[in-house]
Every structure is written in structure tokens, then in C-alpha cells.
Amino acid sequence: MRDNIVAGNWKMNNDLAQTEELLTKLKLQMVKEPEATVMVAPSFTNLYATFQALKGTPITVAAQNMHESEKGAYTGEVSASMLKSIGVTTVIIGHSERRAYFNETNEILAKKVQAAIDNEMTVIFCFGEELEDRKSDKHFDLVETQLKESLFQLPQSAWKNIILAYEPVWAIGTGETASPEQAQEMHKHVRDLLNKNVGKEVAESTSILYGGSVKPNNAKEIFAKEDVDGGLIGGASLNAVDFVEIVNSF
Numbered sequence: 402m403r404d405n406i407v408a409g410n411w412k413m414n415n416d417l418a419q420t421e422e423l424l425t426k427l428k429l430q431m432v433k434e435p436e437a438t439v440m441v442a443p444s445f446t447n448l449y450a451t452f453q454a455l456k457g458t459p460i461t462v463a464a465q466n467m468h469e470s471e472k473g474a475y476t477g478e479v480s481a482s483m484l485k486s487i488g489v490t491t492v493i494i495g496h497s498e499r500r501a502y503f504n505e506t507n508e509i510l511a512k513k514v515q516a517a518i519d520n521e522m523t524v525i526f527c528f529g530e531e532l533e534d535r536k537s538d539k540h541f542d543l544v545e546t547q548l549k550e551s552l553f554q555l556p557q558s559a560w561k562n563i564i565l566a567y568e569p570v571w572a573i574g575t576g577e578t579a580s581p582e583q584a585q586e587m588h589k590h591v592r593d594l595l596n597k598n599v600g601k602e603v604a605e606s607t608s609i610l611y612g613g614s615v616k617p618n619n620a621k622e623i624f625a626k627e628d629v630d631g632g633l634i635g636g637a638s639l640n641a642v643d644f645v646e647i648v649n650s651f
């Protein structure tokens with residue numbers, strides 16, 4: 402039995418006052434026992450306040466990124482132990498925006514994942530193809546390479562702390578979602594890859610989220626697919642009513 406998960410990635414949005422306002426609304430709207438594990442990922446400056454505000458609620462807090470080193474001269478970076486010191490034990494790694502704008506390669510991401518696992522953190526690992534890759538029918542191979550080069554070196558025991566998030570780049574923030582069938586097709590491909598490269602148990606137990614323009618009006622249909630175990634939500638997670646409606650789509 403896999404966990405259903407809905408995670409809101411707030412990206413570089415909301416200052417402290419706006420974060421507090423959103424948290425107040427979320428706490429009011431969210432049902433006490435949601436059908437899914439619910440997470441939100443605010444910016445670094447709002448992590449501590451978010452963690453404190455959500456204590457005692459069913460919503461957990463994730464960071465949007467971390468550095469692969471434990472400490473040192475890496476100006477502007479944040480380590481796993483720093484996150485853990487404020488109670489944050491989940492981190493998004495490999496988001497396409499990090500890959501595209503901050504040159505995060507599969508190799509760097511492998512190091513980040515390893516550092517997170519060494520620190521007993523949970524990783525939401527993002528991967529997905531660009532439109533060009535899909536048009537030239539390379540999307541399955543590209544995703545295989547992303548997973549192979551960043552994750553398949555992990556021991557089986559690490560996989561209980563890995564959540565996967567398939568995010569086709571062409572569907573992020575564009576209003577264009579992958580169809581539920583396209584999402585299911587890729588998720589099934591990923592589960593087959595897990596089966597082949599890691600093992601049957603991991604393939605069956607790893608949650609694979611879909612991300613890319615998930616909204617209240619399409620979440621139900623996407624989440625209903627057999628191999629889709631929830632969503633990583635960008636834009637719609639900034640609105641408490643929309644986000645809660647997505648969470649309630651299971």
C-alpha cells in the first residue's frame with residue numbers, strides 16, 4: 402500500500418506576512434484527517450515560521466533545496482543538518498527549475514540525495530522531460546537516465562525515504578497538464594524501471610507524484626490513475642482553497 406501525498410511547492414513566493422496569512426487560511430480549510438499526506442515547501446526564510454505554525458496539524462514542512470555538503474564555505478547555501486535543526490526532515494531535490502537555472506546536473510543531484518539520505522531525511526526527487534524530448538520521443542530514455550544517474554546507486558534500504566515526482570517541464574506553470582493517460586504511462590514506466598533496477602518491493606511501495614499545472618478541476622482525474630500517488634503542486638498551492646480542494650481529490 403503506497404502513501405498518497407500532496408505537496409505544495411511555494412517556490413520563491415510570499416514574504417513572512419503573506420506566508421503567515423496563507424498558513425492561517427490553510428489551517429482553517431484543511432480537514433483534520435486528510436486522505437493524503439500533506440506537505441508544504443516554503444522558501445528558506447519562511448521555513449522556521451511555517452514549521453512552528455503547523456505543529457499539531459496534519460501538514461508537514463519540506464525545504465525546496467539543500468546543499469550536498471555538511472558545512473563549509475558555500476555562501477548562500479543551506480545544509481541538511483541546518484534543516485533538521487529547525488525540525489525540517491523533508492527536502493525537494495532535482496526540481497527542473499534548479500536543473501535549468503542553477504545548473505544542477507544528475508551527478509550533483511546524486512550527491513544531494515546521498516547527503517539527505519545520510520541525514521535520514523525524506524527526499525522528494527523531481528525528474529521529467531522538456532517538450533523537445535517528448536516531441537522526439539526521447540522522454541522515456543531521458544527519465545531513465547535521470548533516475549539512473551541520481552538514484553539507482555542507492556541501497557534498497559534508502560528507498561523508504563524517497564518520494565518520486567514526475568514533472569514534465571512543458572507542463573510546469575504553463576496551464577498545460579499532461580493528460581491523465583500521459584502521466585499514467587510515464588509513472589508505469591518509472592515503476593517498471595524501479596522493478597528492474599532496484600526491486601519489486603521498492604517498485605510497489607514508492608509513491609510517484611505528478612506535477613505540472615495540477616488544479617482543483619483536474620486533480621481527481623489525474624490522481625485516479627493507478628500509478629499516480631498524488632501531486633507536487635506549484636501555482637495552485639498558493640491558494641488555500643484550491644490546495645485543500647486538491648488534497649480532497651482522493
Ligand SMILES: O=C[C@H](O)COP(=O)(O)O
Binds near residue numbers: 612
Ligand atoms: O513543483 C511544482 C511544479 O513545478 C508544478 O508547478 P505548477 O503547478 O505551477 O505547474
